[in-house]
Structures are given as structure tokens and as C-alpha cells.
Amino acid sequence: MKVVGKRVPLAMEILVIIPAYNEAHSIGEVISQVRSSAPEADIIVVDDGSTDATATIAQAAGAFVVSLPNNLGIGGAMQTGYIFAAETGYDIAVQVDGDGQHDPTEICDLINAMEEYQADVVIGSRYIEDRGYITPFLRGVGIFILAYIVSLIIRQRVTDTTSGFRAVNRRVIEFCAREYPHDYPEPESVVLFRRAGFCVREIPVTMNPRYGGQSSITPMRSFYYMVKVLLAIFIGLLRRVP
Amino acid sequence: MRKVEMVMILGSVGLLLIVLELVRQRRLKEEYSLLWLLTAVVLLALSLWRSSLDLIAQLMGIFYPPTALFVIGFGFVLLLLLYFSTIISQLSGQNNSLTQRLAILDWRVQQLEEQIHGPVSQFDRNQKM
Numbered sequence: 001m002k003v004v005g006k007r008v009p010l011a012m013e014i015l016v017i018i019p020a021y022n023e024a025h026s027i028g029e030v031i032s033q034v035r036s037s038a039p040e041a042d043i044i045v046v047d048d049g050s051t052d053a054t055a056t057i058a059q060a061a062g063a064f065v066v067s068l069p070n071n072l073g074i075g076g077a078m079q080t081g082y083i084f085a086a087e088t089g090y091d092i093a094v095q096v097d098g099d100g101q102h103d104p105t106e107i108c109d110l111i112n113a114m115e116e117y118q119a120d121v122v123i124g125s126r127y128i129e130d131r132g133y134i135t136p137f138l139r140g141v142g143i144f145i146l147a148y149i150v151s152l153i154i155r156q157r158v159t160d161t162t163s164g165f166r167a168v169n170r171r172v173i174e175f176c177a178r179e180y181p182h183d184y185p186e187p188e189s190v191v192l193f194r195r196a197g198f199c200v201r202e203i204p205v206t207m208n209p210r211y212g213g214q215s216s217i218t219p220m221r222s223f224y225y226m227v228k229v230l231l232a233i234f235i236g237l238l239r240r241v242p
Numbered sequence: 243m244r245k246v247e248m249v250m251i252l253g254s255v256g257l258l259l260i261v262l263e264l265v266r267q268r269r270l271k272e273e274y275s276l277l278w279l280l281t282a283v284v285l286l287a288l289s290l291w292r293s294s295l296d297l298i299a300q301l302m303g304i305f306y307p308p309t310a311l312f313v314i315g316f317g318f319v320l321l322l323l324l325y326f327s328t329i330i331s332q333l334s335g336q337n338n339s340l341t342q343r344l345a346i347l348d349w350r351v352q353q354l355e356e357q358i359h360g361p362v363s364q365f366d367r368n369q370k371m
Contacts, residue, residue: 046345064349065349066345066346066348066349067345067348067349068341068342068344068345069341069344069345070337070341072338072341072342076338076341076342079342080342080345080346083342083343083346084346084349087346182338
């Protein structure tokens with residue numbers, strides 16, 4: 001639990017969006033942690049066509065559960081959360097992974113940073129401060145290259161473009177409900193946000209090793225990931241600003 | 243008439259007839275058949291009108307004219323594949339938004355049902371569906 005001073009003003013309607021695909025082992029714990037560290041927030045779990053008990057557990061833990069009949073991948077699932085947030089009228093949306101990698105007590109830090117820096121998007125980064133998160137070597141190289149390229153493109157230094165731990169305000173919620181990248185959306189969305197004129201900030205966060213399950217990015221898919229993300233970013237640059 | 247010309251003509255007439263028949267049976271939509279029809283008609287025209295094929299082959303630097311027909315046919319096939327890739331992308335985008343919309347509406351229906359009948363367990367819901 002956070003100290004009282006770190007609480008968020010109650011007037012803001014906050015939605016925590018947790019995309020989940022077969023995360024039955026961790027989703028309950030993640031939801032209860034979010035509830036205790038951000039009790040004023042509503043939680044939506046977007047169940048991306050899970051075949052295990054993810055939806056049932058999430059519902060029992062007190063989240064809104066929206067179940068996609070087909071598996072859309074992380075981008076499509078996230079966007080479902082944003083459409084929900086836009087239509088229901090939330091002021092702030094926070095993305096949290098369903099695998100327990102993100103520390104829900106830091107949700108308040110993300111939201112406070114939005115106000116402090118007047119940012120539209122605040123991204124929790126593993127790499128601003130060394131907080132003991134160990135990245136496998138090759139993945140680290142990939143993440144570094146991506147961050148470097150994205151930094152060059154948006155002319156702003158970012159360190160962790162693959163982080164899915166973010167808070168965004170109402171304007172960005174509406175933007176994402178209309179326009180959100182598909183397969184591996186994180187790096188691409190950073191570029192999109194900047195091009196759409198949003199103010200993006202990173203703050204340091206602590207990420208845990210996951211409770212269970214596997215990263216959606218296996219070594220085999222890493223190459224595809226890099227190629228797809230870079231292609232999407234560069235072709236995106238050829239499009240008109242959304 | 244040489245053998246190869248017969249094969250070319252029969253082939254393109256066959257393609258034309260198959261496409262028309264599929265459209266007639268409504269197994270192929272008119273809008274998606276247009277490029278197929280164009281392919282068949284161009285191939286047929288070039289097989290019947292031999293002098294034009296010879297001219298094209300000469301312009302392309304192809305020694306044996308029927309080969310030009312295969313090259314042109316191959317070009318059309320590539321075009322068709324590309325065209326259908328764009329249609330698949332469009333369909334997958336529509337499928338994406340429908341899935342999202344369906345899931346959100348499903349959640350709303352569930353909320354309304356609970357307001358009317360009191361909480362419905364996931365199990366009952368699954369039984370009903």
C-alpha cells in the first residue's frame with residue numbers, strides 16, 4: 001500500500017486495462033494487487049480468447065471482464081479496453097500486463113507523473129534507473145536498438161519502448177480507440193503518440209520477473225518482432241499524421 | 243494452327259467459362275470476378291490475335307512468342323494475389339472491430355441481465371449459450 005500523500009485525486013475516473021491471454025495463474029493476484037493499490041480505479045480485463053479459467057477468475061476477483069470471441073493479439077485486446085474506456089467516459093486509462101510483471105503500487109506514480117509533467121502519456125521504464133531488472137542479452141540488444149531508433153524518430157530520448165505499463169489521459173484514450181497498432185503495439189504506439197502531438201514521458205519503475213507463463217515473445221519470434229515493428233514504424237512514417 | 247495455339251485458346255476460354263459460371267452460381271462476387279475476367283479476356287485475345295502476341299514478344303525480347311503469353315499470364319496472377327491480399331487485410335480489420343464490438347456488447351448485455359435478474363453465474367451463462 002502507498003502512503004496517503006500518493007493517492008490520486010478522487011474526481012478522476014480511472015480505468016485499469018489488463019489484457020490477458022491464458023493468464024489464469026497470475027490474473028487473480030494482479031487484480032487484487034491493483035485493487036489494493038488503486039482502490040478508486042475500475043478494472044477491465046480483456047480476455048483475448050483464453051482457453052483457461054482467466055475470465056472466471058478475473059470476474060471473481062472483481063474486474064469487469066470483456067471476453068473476445070477470437071484471439072486478436074495484444075494490440076486488438078488493448079484497443080478493446082480503450083474503446084470501452086472511451087465509451088464509458090473514463091478520464092485516465094492505465095495499461096497493466098496480466099502476467100504480474102508490473103507493480104500495481106506504481107500505478108499512482110504513473111498517474112501523478114501525468115499531472116506533474118503535464119504529460120498525455122506516461123510510460124513506466126525499466127531502464128531509466130537500474131532497479132535490478134535483468135534482461136536476457138539478446139532481448140536487451142533488441143530493446144536497445146528499438147529504443148534508439150524510436151528516440152531518433154520522435155526526437156526525444158526514450159529508454160523502454162516495449163514497456164506495456166502506461167497511463168494515458170482522455171485525449172489519448174479517444175485516439176487509441178480509433179487508431180491502435182496491431183501485433184506488437186508498444187514501440188509503434190510511442191511513435192504514433194508523438195506524431196499525433198501528445199506529450200510522452202517516461203518514469204522509472206520496477207518490473208518483476210513474471211509469476212508464471214511465458215513472454216509472448218519467444219526467441220524464435222524475436223526476429224519477426226523486430227522486423228515487423230520496424231516495418232510498421234517506418235511505413236507509418238510515410239502515412240499522414242493520424 | 244499449331245498445337246500450342248490450340249492449348250492457349252482452349253485454356254483461356256476454359257478460364258473465362260469457369261469464372262462466368264462461378265459468378266452465375268453466386269460463388270464468386272462480381273466485384274472480385276472483374277480482375278479474373280480481365281485476365282481471361284486478355285489471354286484469349288492474345289492467343290487468337292497471333293500477330294499482336296508476336297509483336298509483344300518482340301518488344302519484350304522474347305524469342306518464342308507463346309512464352310510471352312505465360313509471362314503476361316504470370317503478371318496477372320501476381321496482380322490477383324496482391325489484390326486478394328488487400329482484401330484479406332481489409333476483412334481481418336473488419337473482423338477485428340466486429341470482435342471488439344461483440345465483446346463489449348456482450349458485457350453490456352450481461353450487466354443488464356444482472357440488473358434485471360440478479361447475478362448470473364458464468365456457468366449458467368455458458369449453459370444458456
